Amino acid sequence: MFRFIFYFLNLAVILMLILLFASNKGVGKNDKLKEKIVKLDENYSSLNKRKAELEKNIKLFKENRSYQKHIIRKEMGFVEENDVIYIFNKK
Numbered sequence: 893m894f895r896f897i898f899y900f901l902n903l904a905v906i907l908m909l910i911l912l913f914a915s916n917k918g919v920g921k922n923d924k925l926k927e928k929i930v931k932l933d934e935n936y937s938s939l940n941k942r943k944a945e946l947e948k949n950i951k952l953f954k955e956n957r958s959y960q961k962h963i964i965r966k967e968m969g970f971v972e973e974n975d976v977i978y979i980f981n982k983k
Contacts, residue, residue, distance in 0.1 A: 952959045964970045971977060 953963060961972075965972075
């Protein structure tokens with residue numbers, strides 16, 4: 893009786909190992925998931941850096957009047973009252 897249980901348990905362990913390494917849900921899939929986690933972590937850290945930059949720009953824009961003028965002039969093309977504008981003809 894003891895031998896039967898021993899052989900049965902050995903067979904069960906061998907079958908479990910075969911299923912673990914041969915199936916799609918085994919070790920191979922685990923490696924792919926680890927790679928995906930690494931990529932997602934890299935993406936997450938780059939997004940956090942971008943978020944910090946944007947938060948810094950928002951804070952500057954809210955608190956610094958000269959930065960507001962700079963951004964408005966640069967991004968929107970606004971000019972101040974006494975600015976001289978040069979217009980060139982395209983050929």
